[in-house]
Ligand code: SF4
């Protein structure tokens with residue numbers, strides 16, 4: 001019998017985001033980075049437990065997986081990250 | 088030329104692990120498994136085997152370490168017994184669900200309580216539904232040969248499942264027999280290097296063992312079941328190829344002995360099969376039409392083959408070293424289910440014996456055949472519990 005699973009690998013090993021399942025909806029607060037205050041020290045990038053801070057010219061947050069824990073905001077020495085309540 | 092050596096089951100397995108070119112071994116010692124990993128540690132320390140030996144704090148950690156190593160696409164091995172296997176229970180499902188072809192030897196030992204170090208099959212039979220291929224062996228040679236076949240089948244792209252090699256503690260693990268140890272080149276020709284379809288690769292990062300919602304969870308579980316069915320075929324193929332290369336065959340899944348015209352067939356797993364073979368020879372010499380069916384693969388369960396072989400018999404007796412408490416022996420249930428729907432099916436009798444190291448004697452096996460032929464009951468109660476003192480009062 002043909003199986004829908006033939007497209008899946010043997011065992012649940014996949015690149016992220018796996019199975020289209022994201023976890024961003026678990027968040028109650030989202031981090032918003034104020035670029036004018038940020039000095040690119042990358043402490044937020046280092047501390048984020050979800051690896052959600054994306055480096056670049058301007059830092060971005062991967063909101064598909066950011067759970068809104070606020071660790072980045074807590075660690076930022078420049079108070080450049082604000083946690084805003086999700087609508 | 089293959090060398091014939093005097094080895095016990097544990098040592099035979101260690102030789103197989105060396106021959107298979109296993110790269111990572113992680114294990115925690117427990118009687119009667121310990122000598123297999125001690126031997127491997129000795130091979131590594133002497134430089135006879137190039138492997139990483141990870142010392143761990145528990146069996147749970149041992150299998151977790153094997154899982155982590157397997158994910159990198161390396162060939163791994165571990166071994167345990169009884170309580171140690173129970174302690175691995177959580178990881179058993181992780182490894183099989185992740186489709187990692189880990190090979191593990193289980194030197195079978197009864198489960199506490201009462202505490203025991205002696206053999207029965209309760210430990211591995213209790214892990215029936217963990218998604219591991221379970222192969223029971225009859226002697227030390229079969230342990231070695233099955234270990235090589237286990238890697239071959241487990242690593243097959245259509246299978247990708249972990250395999251447990253179950254050998255009766257002491258009876259096989261510690262008893263020396265002449266064992267033919269194949270040459271490394273012969274083994275290399277039989278067992279190609281492991282190629283996992285998805286392995287740890289920094290260039291192509293993936294999440295291993297990702298979470299899945301109900302729909303995808305079901306898909307992966309269905310896939311696992313299909314892989315088990317594929318293993319049934321691959322076990323037979325691997326056995327046939329092994330026979331062609333090494334001249335030894337065990338049927339892959341089941342091994343019938345004198346079953347063609349048998350009126351009574353005894354069904355066994357593991358070491359007791361050797362004793363039963365002798366009893367069959369003795370009874371055949373007295374013109375009794377008896378046969379023997381060794382179940383090598385308990386999972387996947389070769390139901391169709393079993394049905395075909397047993398359908399011609401008048402009576403079937405299942406002798407096993409485990410009990411599914413509250414019902415009957417686990418193998419007995421499985422065999423009965425395999426025979427369902429047959430026109431004029433054989434009568435089926437279950438026997439539970441050899442628990443916690445009890446010897447199963449030729450006399451007991453003969454009595455089981457006689458019971459099926461003549462209706463004289465051995466054992467105690469409807470489950471035919473052998474060796475129970477009360478049986479003397481009953482009969
Ligand atoms: S809120 Fe938490 S998860 Fe989100 S970016 Fe900051 S540290 Fe990472």
Ligand code: SF4
Pocket residue numbers: 033037038039040041042043044045059075076077078079080081
């Ligand atoms: S910790 Fe604050 S200042 Fe440093 S990079 Fe992150 S946002 Fe910018």
